[in-house]
Amino acid sequence: MRELPFGARLYVAAVVLAGAVLVAGDAYYLTTDPEHQGDWLTVLGLSFLVLVANLLLTPLRRAVVDAPVVSISIDVPVGIASVLLLGPVGAPLVMGASALMPSTTKLPLFKKLFNAAMLALAAWVAAWAYTWLGGETIVYGEPFDASKVIWQILVAALVMEAVNAVLMVTVIALTEHVSPLRVWFGTMAESALPLFIYSIFGLLIAVVWSFAGPISAVLVLAPLMVARWVFAQFAARQAAYEATMRSLIKAVETKDLYTRGHSERVSRASVLIGRASGMREDRVTTLRYAGTLHDVGKLGVPTRVLQKAGKLTDEEYQAIQQHPTRGREITRELEFLGEAIEGIHYHHERIDGRGYPMGLKGEEIPEFARIIAVADAFDSMTTTRSYRGARSIEDAVLELRRCKGSQFDPVMVEALIEAIEQHGWDVTDTLPEIIPAPVSESLPTFGSDDDDPTARDSLAELVAKSRDDGKPWAGE
Amino acid sequence: MTVQRQQKPDMRVVGPLIFLAGLVVIASVTIVYSRELWQNTIADDAVLKTCGAFALFIAVGEIMRLTLPGGRESAPLASAGALAFALLPLWGGIDGTKGVPTPLVITVVTIGSLVGAFPRAIARRAIHVDELARRILVTLVASVLMHQVLIWAVPPTTTLQEQAGKVAVLAALVAALASVVDALLAAAIRSGNERVPMRTAVVDEARALIGIASAIAATGVLIALSYPRMHLWALPIFAIPLLLTQFSFRRYATIQATYLQTIRSLSKVTEVGGYTETGHSRRVADLAVTVGRELGLSQRDLDDLEYAALMHDIGQLSLSEPIPGGATTLVSQLDQRQIAEYGAEVIAQAGVLDKVAVIVERQSDPYRPRRGSVDPDLPLESRIIKVCNAYDDLAGTSLESDRQLQALERLALGTDREYDPVVVDMLAAIVMRDAVAV
Numbered sequence: 001m002r003e004l005p006f007g008a009r010l011y012v013a014a015v016v017l018a019g020a021v022l023v024a025g026d027a028y029y030l031t032t033d034p035e036h037q038g039d040w041l042t043v044l045g046l047s048f049l050v051l052v053a054n055l056l057l058t059p060l061r062r063a064v065v066d067a068p069v070v071s072i073s074i075d076v077p078v079g080i081a082s083v084l085l086l087g088p089v090g091a092p093l094v095m096g097a098s099a100l101m102p103s104t105t106k107l108p109l110f111k112k113l114f115n116a117a118m119l120a121l122a123a124w125v126a127a128w129a130y131t132w133l134g135g136e137t138i139v140y141g142e143p144f145d146a147s148k149v150i151w152q153i154l155v156a157a158l159v160m161e162a163v164n165a166v167l168m169v170t171v172i173a174l175t176e177h178v179s180p181l182r183v184w185f186g187t188m189a190e191s192a193l194p195l196f197i198y199s200i201f202g203l204l205i206a207v208v209w210s211f212a213g214p215i216s217a218v219l220v221l222a223p224l225m226v227a228r229w230v231f232a233q234f235a236a237r238q239a240a241y242e243a244t245m246r247s248l249i250k251a252v253e254t255k256d257l258y259t260r261g262h263s264e265r266v267s268r269a270s271v272l273i274g275r276a277s278g279m280r281e282d283r284v285t286t287l288r289y290a291g292t293l294h295d296v297g298k299l300g301v302p303t304r305v306l307q308k309a310g311k312l313t314d315e316e317y318q319a320i321q322q323h324p325t326r327g328r329e330i331t332r333e334l335e336f337l338g339e340a341i342e343g344i345h346y347h348h349e350r351i352d353g354r355g356y357p358m359g360l361k362g363e364e365i366p367e368f369a370r371i372i373a374v375a376d377a378f379d380s381m382t383t384t385r386s387y388r389g390a391r392s393i394e395d396a397v398l399e400l401r402r403c404k405g406s407q408f409d410p411v412m413v414e415a416l417i418e419a420i421e422q423h424g425w426d427v428t429d430t431l432p433e434i435i436p437a438p439v440s441e442s443l444p445t446f447g448s449d450d451d452d453p454t455a456r457d458s459l460a461e462l463v464a465k466s467r468d469d470g471k472p473w474a475g476e
Numbered sequence: 477m478t479v480q481r482q483q484k485p486d487m488r489v490v491g492p493l494i495f496l497a498g499l500v501v502i503a504s505v506t507i508v509y510s511r512e513l514w515q516n517t518i519a520d521d522a523v524l525k526t527c528g529a530f531a532l533f534i535a536v537g538e539i540m541r542l543t544l545p546g547g548r549e550s551a552p553l554a555s556a557g558a559l560a561f562a563l564l565p566l567w568g569g570i571d572g573t574k575g576v577p578t579p580l581v582i583t584v585v586t587i588g589s590l591v592g593a594f595p596r597a598i599a600r601r602a603i604h605v606d607e608l609a610r611r612i613l614v615t616l617v618a619s620v621l622m623h624q625v626l627i628w629a630v631p632p633t634t635t636l637q638e639q640a641g642k643v644a645v646l647a648a649l650v651a652a653l654a655s656v657v658d659a660l661l662a663a664a665i666r667s668g669n670e671r672v673p674m675r676t677a678v679v680d681e682a683r684a685l686i687g688i689a690s691a692i693a694a695t696g697v698l699i700a701l702s703y704p705r706m707h708l709w710a711l712p713i714f715a716i717p718l719l720l721t722q723f724s725f726r727r728y729a730t731i732q733a734t735y736l737q738t739i740r741s742l743s744k745v746t747e748v749g750g751y752t753e754t755g756h757s758r759r760v761a762d763l764a765v766t767v768g769r770e771l772g773l774s775q776r777d778l779d780d781l782e783y784a785a786l787m788h789d790i791g792q793l794s795l796s797e798p799i800p801g802g803a804t805t806l807v808s809q810l811d812q813r814q815i816a817e818y819g820a821e822v823i824a825q826a827g828v829l830d831k832v833a834v835i836v837e838r839q840s841d842p843y844r845p846r847r848g849s850v851d852p853d854l855p856l857e858s859r860i861i862k863v864c865n866a867y868d869d870l871a872g873t874s875l876e877s878d879r880q881l882q883a884l885e886r887l888a889l890g891t892d893r894e895y896d897p898v899v900v901d902m903l904a905a906i907v908m909r910d911a912v913a914v
Binding site: 143197200201204207208211212213215216218219220222223224226227228229230231233234237238239240241243244245246247248250296297299300301302303326329330331332333334335336 | 637640641643644645648687688690691693694695697698701702704705706713714716717718720721723724725727728731732734735737738739740741742744745746748749750790793795822823825826827828829
């Protein structure tokens, strides 16, 4: 708690105190008032349920490493159910207890206490709202008509969420010094529909409870918990998936020791370009894959050729030039790659039509390929190669500008430059230590790779010549 | 998830099950149409409406099928509807019977399932007769047990309302029991069809079904318990949570399939690079999975085995010149080890495939490193890959029985040191069986 600003500390203390007073008062009332006899059992039953739910899901959360948080809430349905079954006396106890249970995320004690107090207060206000609007409390064994209280329940759910949100947004605003409204829109705006669905679940628990007893909570939450469990597995699998793909790509790069980390960086730069040119997020994801996989076809090129430091023969050039086509062969069956496959196939095309493998021109070249071409060239210029040292970012930018319109799509070049100015560029030139740095600049300008525009002019000419053989020059 | 080698279902298990279920259906329909039951309970508008609603629910559920991760099919809504109908505690029959008469339950469930299967039949997609037989037998068990529960828990002196809590708990128990019966039947069918040892099949089915089965059981019980209060509304309302579960399963199954697809594609890199022959990894993987399955590996182990087999040659990428024909069997032991170790290193980097990495790392290790002594830590999966890889290197795609026999013979000669004799025997049995089938 020490790291919090003074205002935030004061605020957290106040909320925790209010929550504690509320819970203590509730507990006293529940024990002494004969009207609430038997409600302790309900409180314990619901709290026990939350505990079991948390324990069952804990090992799963641990398995999910970097996966996006998948949340199917157990708290909200239980909260609504406790409002319906217990009212203002009791509901805060259940919610407060649920936040203090051993849970999946390790939180410092003061955060746990704050969460408990926040949930207890929210449940209390929601329960009052429900009663005030004329909603009746459900009693086990007495008939209950759910259709008459639907709107009161929805209002109660909204109130509960709103109180939660206000208390939470305030603490974030106090600690992070950002506008509360921004936090509000960032986190809460998406929760409207799930909130509605979870309230219905809460209602179902309470209704079935009225005639079948506590087992209803287990039965209603079972499909929900299974869904949550499967979602967690899905996330774990997705993380595993990306990790596996990355490590296989690294295997590709070990063939050409100078290009370690190249795919990863090209992927990063491609994403920068994609975002800067306002691409939809799902396409950016595909673009990221395309960047990662763009050189996968180099596996089809003999290692001897890739690692050769001296001048390459015509045959060896041709072998290298086949890598985009080979890349397409490998990735062709991966349906989810979609546009990325074309990006991989055509990333060595040039705007002026002198690229390979097809010699496409301008807009004929798929957008992904035009992006990767720029990212590819940028990375190979700013990292060390067997035939020269790394250049500065400024030099690389100059070179990109020089070649735009002939080799590169000007829009993409400017998008990359703009994005780098905005976000910066981290050249982690992960050159393995076993390889000595290039000795001299006077080595032949021909390298084993042809991503670098400064090394490629003569190669491009070679390609153009081989294609134009037998054609009149005027045809160009 | 694994590619199932096309085999004719073994009728030794499925046959009797289908026969039994058929008898149950015929008996039920006969009783339902007998005058007594029809006139006493069924010829009533409310009853017919309820029967129709449940049949419709089951039919719709049958259409909305789900493929679980691992390739098993399931129709959660249909199963939940069938279970709910069997568990209905209250029944508005004219004679005030408690619980739906078992013959009527069977008849309605059968009609619903058949109607739901109709669109599939028109689209000429596979209809799962064994699954229908399973559902009928499980429904029978649930219905019979529930009648006992109602007789015991609600004696004539009390009402259902008074005993609702007790009935709820017992109904949940019946549902749980029915799920166990279902898993056992599924395991028996799979054990027969795919030649999996029964113990492995039970473990596999339990793992694969525990999630969806608990959601189905809970939904079935909820619908049954709520029916006296909510009437037919209970059906659509409690279908919603189950649909959410179904949705999450679908997403999981998709990513699982994509994962396998990707590893298959990327395992081709060694082929495109000229390191291995076309289709080598895929053939070794198919063969290894078949051998592993019949040796009793669980589905989880089979998945790891398949990934390892697909990627077993990835270490060859470290070679600067491809081995002629890609046949690792033909290079020195030292090179083989190096390839294996490098491949394992690449796979281990992913951080999520540690077991696969170990399998790949030890794929070239001999079965008996020293005369007479067997290495106790050598994983069975590695031994399987070693044998299957060698077989594919020697026999290739050849369907000539001569070449296959020669390859098997060479493997058999190697069992004193290199190869695990149990694996070689199993491989030989499979190759011979397939040869006869061709």
